[in-house]
Amino acid sequence: MEEFIQVLIRTFAAFIIIMIVARILGKQTISQMTYHDFVAAITLGAITGNLAFNTKLNHWNLLASLLLFSGIAFIVTFISLKSRKSRKWLSGRPTIVIENGKILEDNLKKLHLTLDTLNQELREKDIFDIQEVEFAVLELNGRLSVLKKPEFRQVLMKDIPRFNGQKETKTTFPVELIMDGIMVHENLEQNQISESWINNELKKRKLTLTEVCYAVKGTNGKLYFDLYIDKIKNPINRE
Known part of the structure; x- marks a missing residue:
């Protein structure tokens, strides 16, 4: 009976802890299983399972392991968020x-x-x-x-004019030009796009590179710029 109560307590504690950890790691770990997300999910699940049911293992050791691995997973996620080069290695690429x-x-x-x-x-x-x-x-x-x-x-509706005799625009694969305020030189070289051309496009829009979070040349050949400052007075922020 005492062991049964211990299992109940450990299971309840494990559930609360893993919920807190999931909340800290964020929705990306749940919705997008990249390489490091997959490793984190599998390992955290195994540690939590042992914490809940394996009464032979010391619960303090398991708790320390769970918190340590959660910290590592959080640091890896943070590094992926801040560094595109690290993100490509840790998460892979499309x-x-x-x-x-x-x-x-x-x-x-x-x-x-x-x-x-x-x-x-x-x-x-x-x-x-x-x-x-x-x-x-x-x-x-x-x-x-x-x-x-x-x-x-x-x-x-926007496609109807092309069936009325207007010239059809050729579709190309979108090219990411700027990400996290940094030019994606690999994409520029592959698509024969010069830095000076991008700089000219920035000047036309009275922008600097550091102001741009993301820039892409879309499937229709048009440029899209997303700035760090969105100028939205009341942005929607729902969990």
């Missing part, structure tokens, strides 16, 4: 598996992804013909993001 309607077999091999699995992922997005796909990207959380070819996309 991988293009279909480009301009062509399957990139080498990338599939690197990901250990079979064509059967790729087709399954596409079918789950109601795509049964791979010829409909212009771009497909395997995201950090293991999910597949797909951009269909223009002729297979749903028609929106």
